[in-house]
Amino acid sequence: xxxxxxxxxxxxxxxxxxxxxxxxxxxxxxxxxxxxxxxxxxxxxxxxxxxxxxxxxxxxxxxxxxxxxxxxxxxxxxxxxxxxxxxxxxxxxxxxxxx
Numbered sequence: 001x002x003x004x005x006x007x008x009x010x011x012x013x014x015x016x017x018x019x020x021x022x023x024x025x026x027x028x029x030x031x032x033x034x035x036x037x038x039x040x041x042x043x044x045x046x047x048x049x050x051x052x053x054x055x056x057x058x059x060x061x062x063x064x065x066x067x068x069x070x071x072x073x074x075x076x077x078x079x080x081x082x083x084x085x086x087x088x089x090x091x092x093x094x095x096x097x098x099x
Contacts, residue, residue, distance in 0.1 A: 003080025004060050008091055012038035023061040026076065026093045030066045032083045035091035069097045
């Protein structure tokens with residue numbers, strides 16, 4: 001999947017709002033279990049300008065455990081997904097549509 005958008009600015013795989021991981025997993029609760037905080041972004045004392053929207057070309061494999069209409073035998077078949085979240089909610093697949 002090449003259309004994988006990420007709104008989690010502190011994730012180490014976020015490259016200009018695109019995911020650079022080779023494989024991600026969406027868990028049963030629609031959480032991105034691949035999310036990993038980039039500690040180097042946390043240490044910066046000044047707010048930096050956001051990276052421009054990326055056109056990252058990594059073909060990311062997306063496994064899925066959620067009960068979603070896009071889940072086919074444990075793989076996501078959506079044309080693209082968006083992952084976002086908050087400190088409280090964590091990384092969540094926003095493309096989820098319950099089945």
